[in-house]
Amino acid sequence: MSATENNPFNASWTYDKAPESTDHIQLKEQYELFIDGAFVKPLKGKYFETINPSNNQTIASVAEASSEDVDKAVHAARAAFDSWSTLSGRERGKYIYRIARLIQERAREFAVIESMDGGKPIRESRDIDVPLAANHFFYYAGWADKLAYAFPNKTPKPLGVAGQIIPWNFPLLMAAWKLAPALATGNTVVLKPAETTPLTALKLAEIIQESGLPKGVVNILTGAGATGAAIVQHPEVDKIAFTGSTAVGKYIQKTIAGTPKKLTLELGGKGANIIFEDAAIDQAVEGIVNAIFFNQGHVCCAGSRLFVQESVASTVIQKLKERMEHLIVGDPLDKNTDIGAINSTKQLETIKDYVEKGLKEGGEIYQPVCDLPKKGNWCRPTLFLNVSQSHTIVQEEIFGPVLTVQTFRTIDEVIDKANNTPYGLSAGVWTQHGAKIFHLTQQLNAGVVWANTFNKFDPTAPFGGYKESGFGREGGLQGLRPYLKFN
Ligand code: NAI
Ligand code: MG
Numbered sequence: 001m002s003a004t005e006n007n008p009f010n011a012s013w014t015y016d017k018a019p020e021s022t023d024h025i026q027l028k029e030q031y032e033l034f035i036d037g038a039f040v041k042p043l044k045g046k047y048f049e050t051i052n053p054s055n056n057q058t059i060a061s062v063a064e065a066s067s068e069d070v071d072k073a074v075h076a077a078r079a080a081f082d083s084w085s086t087l088s089g090r091e092r093g094k095y096i097y098r099i100a101r102l103i104q105e106r107a108r109e110f111a112v113i114e115s116m117d118g119g120k121p122i123r124e125s126r127d128i129d130v131p132l133a134a135n136h137f138f139y140y141a142g143w144a145d146k147l148a149y150a151f152p153n154k155t156p157k158p159l160g161v162a163g164q165i166i167p168w169n170f171p172l173l174m175a176a177w178k179l180a181p182a183l184a185t186g187n188t189v190v191l192k193p194a195e196t197t198p199l200t201a202l203k204l205a206e207i208i209q210e211s212g213l214p215k216g217v218v219n220i221l222t223g224a225g226a227t228g229a230a231i232v233q234h235p236e237v238d239k240i241a242f243t244g245s246t247a248v249g250k251y252i253q254k255t256i257a258g259t260p261k262k263l264t265l266e267l268g269g270k271g272a273n274i275i276f277e278d279a280a281i282d283q284a285v286e287g288i289v290n291a292i293f294f295n296q297g298h299v300c301c302a303g304s305r306l307f308v309q310e311s312v313a314s315t316v317i318q319k320l321k322e323r324m325e326h327l328i329v330g331d332p333l334d335k336n337t338d339i340g341a342i343n344s345t346k347q348l349e350t351i352k353d354y355v356e357k358g359l360k361e362g363g364e365i366y367q368p369v370c371d372l373p374k375k376g377n378w379c380r381p382t383l384f385l386n387v388s389q390s391h392t393i394v395q396e397e398i399f400g401p402v403l404t405v406q407t408f409r410t411i412d413e414v415i416d417k418a419n420n421t422p423y424g425l426s427a428g429v430w431t432q433h434g435a436k437i438f439h440l441t442q443q444l445n446a447g448v449v450w451a452n453t454f455n456k457f458d459p460t461a462p463f464g465g466y467k468e469s470g471f472g473r474e475g476g477l478q479g480l481r482p483y484l485k486f487n
Contacts, residue, residue, distance in 0.1 A: 003111070017336075019331065019333050019334050020111075020112055020122045022116070022333070025112050033063045033065055033069055033073070033219075033220070035072055036079075036219065037203070037213075043066070043068045043072070044066045045070050046062075046066070047062060048223075050197070052119075052120040052376075052465060053342060053344060053376060054116075054119055054292050054331060054333075054340065054373070055375040055389060056377070056391065059199065060061075062198045064224070064274060065223040065227045065393045067148070069227075070190070070227065070230040070231055070234055074190055074236050075236070077189060077190050077216055077219055079162060079216055080217045081160055081188045084188055085157075085186035085187070087186075088145065091466075092183060092186065093143075094141075095212070096137050096141035099136035099137065099213070100134045103130065106203070107130045107131070107226065109141075110125070111125040112333065113203060114130070115340065116199075116333070117171070117196075118171055119377070121261055121332050121337040121339070122335055129173045132173055132176070133176035133472040136174075137256045140180035140183070140184040140459070143185075143480060144183075146185075149381050151480075151481075151484070156184050156238050156484040157487075158485075159238045159239045161238050162189050162236035162237070162483065163231040163238045163241075164182070164191040164240075166192070166244070167194050167195075167243050167244045168194035168267055168343050169295060169298040169299060169430060174443065176241075178474075179191060181474070181480055183218070185480055187238075188216060188218070190221060190237070191218065191229050192223060193218075195222070195224040196300070197222065197343070198222040201222075205218075207221045208220075214447070215460060226397075226422065232255050237261060238263075239261060239263070241257060241302075241482065245268060249267040249470060250438070259431070263472075264464075264470070264482045265470035266465065266469075267465065267469050268469060269302065269304075269397060269425030270395070270425075271427055271428065272414075273292075273303030273430075274307045274428065275316055275430060279431050279452070280429050280430075283430075283452065284316065284430040285319045287303075287453060288320055288454075291455060292306075292381075292403040294402060295326060295340075295398060296343070296400055297398065299399075300397075300469070301426035301455065302455075303403075303427075303428050304402070305403075305404050307405055307407070308406075308407045309409070309419065310407045311448070317383075320383065324368045326420075327368065327381050329370055329372060330378075331373065334381075336432075339465065343377070350400070351379050351398060351401075354392070358387070361391050361393070364384065364386040365383070365384055366385065379401055381399060382402040384405065385405050386451075388406065389417060394406070406419040415443045415444065416458075419445045422467055424466030425469040427440075427449045427450070428453070429450070429452075437452075446466065447466060447469065449475065460476050461476055462475050462476040462478035464478075
């Protein structure tokens with residue numbers, strides 16, 4: 001046997017295709033708005049298309065909600081509020097459990113549709129997005145009848161109608177993060193998914209209908225920014241929960257200033273992933289890959305700034321490059337795919353602009369040699385070496401598979417560098433020393449700090465940011481608080 005045949009990581013070794021079947025998927029040609037428990041046509045009769053970013057073909061046409069439709073949905077939510085908020089927690093919990101169970105039953109269908117509509121690898125939608133979405137509903141179903149224990153000596157009350165606006169990077173999961181705590185606490189909801197990925201939220205609407213949830217408790221409106229803005233501006237919405245860009249987050253904050261509306265914002269990030277010389281290097285390399293290439297880097301808490309201690313930098317970078325040569329970029333529905341399609345042509349342009357800026361500002365680029373499919377939106381996993389704190393690509397959120405690499409010598413230096421960003425959402429620390437981990441978790445301005453792992457999510461753990469990454473927490477007991485008042 002030759003040396004290359006012996007090497008399991010030989011670059012010439014290819015995987016056979018392993019596509020997930022789409023036979024069991026039932027998609028309609030046209031989707032309507034989900035208002036007051038029914039699927040209804042948009043009042044202005046407008047529709048837009050959602051496409052599959054791996055081939056840019058249209059999947060379905062989807063209703064575009066106008067401000068009149070928003071008004072209708074808010075009134076339905078308002079009308080449902082009195083009976084929903086006074087239903088016993090135990091009864092509310094039953095509906096939420098039912099939704100969780102129905103997601104599990106239709107998990108495969110959800111996973112395939114998520115990958116078709118948004119471009120993420122089926123392995124991720126199947127093993128992460130969909131199970132986590134179900135788990136969020138299970139978890140908050142458990143809280144519905146225990147609010148008095150969550151907040152002892154207080155009398156928690158729901159706020160009213162929550163307007164929830166979610167992004168395209170984790171469409172079903174973000175819907176679950178928003179809906180589950182709102183329902184458990186007795187609020188009613190008008191939710192808007194992102195315009196490039198509306199389909200799993202609409203499938204969720206079907207499940208909600210099937211669950212028998214009283215009509216009007218959840219309303220799902222599809223549309224773009226204007227629909228979102230109409231929800232934000234509606235005078236009868238009591239709370240806005242938003243996940244998306246910092247720019248839109250700031251717009252929302254300005255818009256509702258001076259009104260009694262409550263707000264939580266989960267915005268962008270530029271997470272630092274810090275590798276110390278005493279870390280388990282091979283695991284750390286795997287962690288770096290997971291931190292930045294998971295979901296094509298369309299992750300607010302991505303570890304997009306790598307800091308490696310100087311003494312191990314050349315080893316880590318070499319191993320990282322080798323690992324990147326073996327990442328499979330391509331068909332999101334193939335079970336071997338590591339990096340799927342970039343969510344939209346607009347996002348691909350954004351990423352390309354940043355890559356160009358990185359080059360113009362003197363960064364040294366590394367991309368593996370790999371074939372990309374001819375149609376669709378693709379981006380090779382990308383490293384930028386030879387960059388410093390002042391580079392645009394080190395400062396701004398790219399939201400794509402692009403990693404900047406810097407080195408450091410001392411702990412204080414890396415803390416300063418890691419915190420030198422307008423964001424404060426996530427960070428990762430790789431070391432064998434527990435004391436170092438605790439020191440860094442105290443010093444890093446980040447809502448989440450992962451130790452010897454990255455991008456791990458759990459419904460019981462609160463998630464959220466500092467500074468321009470937003471405020472408020474989702475997940476855990478803390479995730480109940482933004483949907484309650486205490487007087
Ligand atoms: P975006 O913030 O425009 O979209 C997120 C959601 O907000 C969508 O549902 C959208 O329809 C809605 N929206 C847009 N304008 C609105 C308005 N004026 N009022 C109310 N809702 C509005 O994000 P976009 O343009 O798709 O992505 C741009 C950048 O934002 C990305 O490159 C990335 O850096 C960042 N981003 C961050 C996310 C996160 O999870 N933190 C998620 C999505 C994008
Ligand atoms: Mg789409």
